[in-house]
Amino acid sequence: MLRFGIPSKGGGYDATLALLESCGLRVTRANPRQYTATLRGLPDTEVLLHRPADIVEKVASGNIDIGVSGLDLIHEQRSDDADLLVIFDDLGFWRxxxxxxxxxxxxxxxxxxxxxxxxxxxxxxxxxxxxxxxxxxxxxxxxxxxxxxxxxxxxxxxxxxxxxxxxxxxxxxxxxxxxxxxxxxxxxxxxxxxLRSHAALIGSRRSLRGDQAKLALVRQLLELIEARRRGRLFYSLTANVPGESVEVVGRKVTAKQELAGLQGPTISSVWSKFSTEESATSPWYAVNVVVPQEELLPAIDHLRSIGAFSITTLQVQHVFRSQSEAFERLLAALA
Missing domain, CATH: 3.40.190.10 (Periplasmic binding protein-like II)
Structure with missing residues (x-):
């Protein structure tokens, strides 16, 4: 079992639950007075509810494998402890x-x-x-x-x-x-x-080193947290754009590369609901791009400038990369 410590009450408890739920993980307690729980979505994981200061000490000693606590407590209690690893240094709350x-x-x-x-x-x-x-x-x-x-x-x-x-x-x-x-x-x-502080995910060198089963669970957790935190910074845009061909529309969209998606746009033909003759003379294409939040309005204006119609947006839930950067850092620290 992977032993996962989280704050037992207060704003830290509520924010930790909200983060986990946004990742598709749900903490389930049989009784609100119990200090153990299960984590639906991550098998073989036991959730232990403790005071944030106790989580730091228990992770450092190896009694808990990973936990959520504040950088202020980590800095105060165990800043020079080689057995305490900061796995994910900013979970986005408790500032x-x-x-x-x-x-x-x-x-x-x-x-x-x-x-x-x-x-x-x-x-x-x-x-x-x-x-x-x-x-x-x-x-x-x-x-x-x-x-x-x-x-x-x-x-x-x-x-x-x-x-x-x-x-x-x-x-x-x-x-x-x-x-x-x-x-x-x-x-x-x-x-x-x-000192500026926020919630961080910490891990025990003692209990994680060499335990491949626990590390596999930690990797799943880190992948979800990392992708969710990254996804909050991006929007997915879909627009209908007129053009003679996919190539013509593609060149128009990529004329401003910084507004043309992470790797480039996805473009596909729109099956027109109008008559075949009308659609043949003015074909439409569905263009999808994913852009950073700060580029949302510039990207919309760019699509408008090339004739885009009916632009819709969705906030991205997760952005996964080829590997988990946080997990790679953890493996390097354990080595």
């Missing part, structure tokens, strides 16, 4: 930033350099700058790199935004998605993000 936030009343503090100066001033008064965070190692290393050398880290695992108002820290370093909770607690963000 947050690790930031410093200080009381809004600190009008003279707006940057990391200001924090470094403040730490020096506080040290001269016999005090230390207290930073509440659950990302102890990440924040410590970042502070040293930015020249913030005199500080005290106060470990916090909940309601970190309240630490300054409760008096057990001066500032905080915490993750935020919108900054709303920080503002509601009368804090402001200073400097840029210490």
């Amino acid at each position: 947050v930033e690790l930031v410093f936030a200080v009381p809004q009343g600190w009008v003279d503090v707006d940057s990391w350099a200001d924090l470094a100066d403040l730490a020096v001033e506080m040290k001269a008064r016999g005090q230390r700058l207290r930073i509440a965070t659950k990302y102890v190692d990440t924040v410590r290393n970042f502070c040293y790199r930015q020249g913030i050398n005199d500080f005290e880290l106060v470990e916090s695992h909940g309601a970190t935004e309240a630490a300054p108002s409760l008096g057990y820290a001066d500032i905080i370093a915490d993750i935020t998605e919108t900054g709303t909770a920080i503002r509601e607690n009368k804090l402001k963000i200073v400097g840029g993000p210490l």
Whole structure:
């Protein structure tokens, strides 16, 4: 069995289920209070529901083969662990930033350099700058790199935004998605993000290396995720275009190569519903091209310019390539 860890609740759980379902995979739980499930569409796979932080530890130790967690937790807990592999580094959700936030009343503090100066001033008064965070190692290393050398880290695992108002820290370093909770607690963000994070798929070198059965299942999962993530960036266009022949229409469509599909257009004759005489004098051809999302309107305008009629579009569900790039990277890392 391939052991697959996913977040047990919250936005991470909902987004993971949505991603898997978009790939044709469905998590099925016999009871919503159970912490095990099956994954329909991927045989011999057991889904285990855990806290994201626990998933990182269990994958690193080999107790879980693969799992979904945040890059912030991976960076904090196991950034230097060779047994923890980041298989797919951006699943497209759970986007947050690790930031410093200080009381809004600190009008003279707006940057990391200001924090470094403040730490020096506080040290001269016999005090230390207290930073509440659950990302102890990440924040410590970042502070040293930015020249913030005199500080005290106060470990916090909940309601970190309240630490300054409760008096057990001066500032905080915490993750935020919108900054709303920080503002509601009368804090402001200073400097840029210490770390940008999102959901990633991780794997255990210990349990995957040499296990061909598990690797075959991981390849199927990666193929689906990769193709789905890639497919969201493309549209399929179909239009009826008049022309003397397939060759003439093909030359018109490919006059702008960047708008003529991934490899080129697919062109086929249209069986006219009008009279044979009328269709013989003005034949029509169905043209299909797949273009990147940002080229959708230019491609439509190009088809219009060559006489296209009745253009329809569909968002592409999956784009598969000759092989899974993520799986090839995984094999190289295991080797």
